[in-house]
Amino acid sequence: MNRLLITGAAAVATLSGVAQAQSSITLYGLIDAGLTYTNNQISGTGGGHSNWQMTSGAVQYSRWGLRGSEDLGAGLKAVFTLESGFNLNNGQYSSSNRIFNRQAYVGLTSRSYGSLTLGRQTDGMVDFVAPLSLTGTEFGGTHFAHPLDNDNLNDSFQINNSVKYLSPDMGGLKVGALYGFSNEAGAFTNNRAYSFGISYIWGALNFGAGYLQLNSSARTPAGLNTNGAVTDTTGSSLQGAQSPTSVPLGVLASSQKTFGAGVNYTFGPAVAGFVYSHSKLAQFFQSGLSGTFQNFEGNFRYALSPTIELAGAYTYTRTGGNGGGGVPHWNQLSAMADYRFSRRTDAYVQGVWQRVSPSGTSPLGVAWINGISAPSATTNQIQATVGLKHRF
Template identity: 75%
Template structure:
């Protein structure tokens, strides 16, 4: 009798272990905190002043999340992800009142057929081009972004109501496409988004291309559908710079069309890369203004030792359009040294210097490094951060 009971108990434990192996839920996260010096920040009517401050996410946004999978058989899995971004110094959400402000999706995946997911998700620029740029990686991050993160390579915003497909790898190729619904009766094209991209990896080479289009025909924030796909468009990141100009502030563009291409080449302990992106904005800030932003980034990273990695980038950016005031252009030099105590914990020192060369009376003629609280009162700005990251 005892043998039968022991055998039954063993069988139940084996079955429970098998069921547990078919499903998994993972709690994960990253905390990035540091001390940042900025050479010049505007302070209302008193001009610019230097600033020492505690910062969160100088390289990567602090976050925590849940992801899981359930085996459905025949090589299929149900998958989900919920991810929250937060400010480690205050404990507040990093984006409005959304609990899962970075990711929130559910879907199915297959090694053979790829993954189909629905929810709040990243676009093709983030998925296929950002990994080739230092701003989209752990080797540069927030302050390395192109002006205003206009091309979203630093993942400044995500797309609501998105249906997304990501293919498996075929001989080094991967592709994906996404469509974000407006969820608005009588306004199918208002506040919608769509995106696609492709990448190819072969030996030391890694190449990626991405495209993103955001549509928002709303003319004022009150008319903007709060439940649409487009809720955090990059055009709004220009508000801080333009707030002192004659250009009305607070209104999104009719459309934003962004494309990008990048390439990385690995040799020995080093990886060198180049990224180009272009963003066209039409009818933004309640006017007939249009703008065309272009970014050219050269970057390199070098593993000096298994624990110590050095990285740096130079970015040249320019903005043109029919808004008048000439064509401003930006030069930014960024560098970082990172030391790993372990696989999960590292410390870093990084900095960026930006100079804007305005033409005419352009309101974009002041420097503003991405992630810094306020723009400079002059054409130059310097930022430096010493920080620590921990992953779990």
């Protein structure tokens, strides 16, 4: 991947002959544009209608960012990342209240001891489990997410006010931990988060596991702490949201506990994988529902040639608890073909079919493929996209 690299070389020596530290800044980004068809989509006129639309980020969210480092000597570096997501269709930020809405952190990294960073960052589920699921990779992405992205493997939200540690590679083993502060006096747990993860690579085998917990992220006697660890929203009010149309489930819940693990095995040009995740949420939506989501994903990738990659996944999701009007469960089939023009540019075609049953009176009782602007009017929904991605 070619990048614009601005490097300040150590060229000026002091009178004692000691050179100044070397530093660098990298400008990078990704643009994902597509044309998407969706059936049964609810609209303002009522009922379900087919929809043809231009979309941004069908596979990977469109973004740009700055990444930099300064060599401090003895294997120690100062590092930073500032990353902003945007909507290619209209050029707007993907978040109305943030410039660097995806990541914004600064810290220190060492070859021997790992990295310690502070700011807005990703959690252990995103870092350690998502790369083993097609929703967390370039081979599936946004629409392949588990229903409502209930386990955050598609990186629907990041953690504010966070301190994060990632270990160096220790013979294939890596570990990490994160803590996101509530930043509220007298309410230390009101909208805090913590997370950890582990991964291990042994030959063709790649294993990862992660845990994420959000505490009092919305429903507390004092109300939502809008300066806390999780505050992502595209709507005007978290407290007023009636359904998952506005925000991730965990933001609306009084608590969320998510665990996940996955494994990939590579044989020749193929990669087979399995991912399991479990999310327990208390009092999500205004109706105060509580329950669990269990996701079982089997996925497969095959490099047909150096330029053509095929991928597919099947996900079964079931719920438990007082889901209301019958406990829903989902079946989802996803497939994608990708053609690389170069290392930086590729075209793709993908599709997802989702079915939920039973519907009952639950607000979760209709199909809704992740990344689609409105749910289906029925228990079924189909999405198909043809698109182009470019990295810089």
